Amino acid sequence: GENVEQHPSTLSVQEGDSAVIKCTYSDSASNYFPWYKQELGKRPQLIIDIRSNVGEKKDQRIAVTLNKTAKHFSLHITETQPEDSAVYFCAASLQGGSEKLVFGKGTKLTVNP
Amino acid sequence: DTGVSQNPRHKITKRGQNVTFRCDPISEHNRLYWYRQTLGQGPEFLTYFQNEAQLEKSRLLSDRFSAERPKGSFSTLEIQRTEQGDSAMYLCASSYEVDRGSQPQHFGDGTRLSIL
Numbered sequence: 677g678e679n680v681e682q683h684p685s686t687l688s689v690q691e692g693d694s695a696v697i698k699c700t701y702s703d704s705a706s707n708y709f710p711w712y713k714q715e716l717g718k719r720p721q722l723i724i725d726i727r728s729n730v731g732e733k734k735d736q737r738i739a740v741t742l743n744k745t746a747k748h749f750s751l752h753i754t755e756t757q758p759e760d761s762a763v764y765f766c767a768a769s770l771q772g773g774s775e776k777l778v779f780g781k782g783t784k785l786t787v788n789p
Numbered sequence: 790d791t792g793v794s795q796n797p798r799h800k801i802t803k804r805g806q807n808v809t810f811r812c813d814p815i816s817e818h819n820r821l822y823w824y825r826q827t828l829g830q831g832p833e834f835l836t837y838f839q840n841e842a843q844l845e846k847s848r849l850l851s852d853r854f855s856a857e858r859p860k861g862s863f864s865t866l867e868i869q870r871t872e873q874g875d876s877a878m879y880l881c882a883s884s885y886e887v888d889r890g891s892q893p894q895h896f897g898d899g900t901r902l903s904i905l
Binding site: 778 | 880
């Protein structure tokens, strides 16, 4: 079955710096890759997603890149702010099937003021 | 639209008791998913419904677990004879499936289950 590996497990940056989180997936048929942000005790919230027909997508300070050949995708956050501190999860799914999400184990991002 | 709603938010029960959780999806969403999340881990898929039909169940869903979505709207997840290992956050998500691809899944706040 699908497996998603996520690195690093923790990431600490200074306010204003960039943060990069990387994920790899095992099932080459996966074609949809969302990223969720989860603050302590709260629901996972979708922050950005990308489909396999696109190599890069950007939304203000957040961008995601996808390399289908290497089966990896990355989240880039620029100009980090303390409110970006949270756990970030990558996920993969197969659109057109069950579309169940297979999640990575998460990255705890801390942005220091 | 208030998003995905889950009740109760917290449930504390003794080992061996039965528990039931409820999920109300976003009103126009025809797909409903249940996930389980333990501390320090990402959510793990349990089962999903397309309208009222349960279409897939994970190996994680033992025969003590049952889920229903009788009218294609809200769903319930029941755990019978609870065990210590059932302690987790149970998350519900919903989406709208169109042709060969869905809109993103939106999650509820979850029900945190603690087994004494």
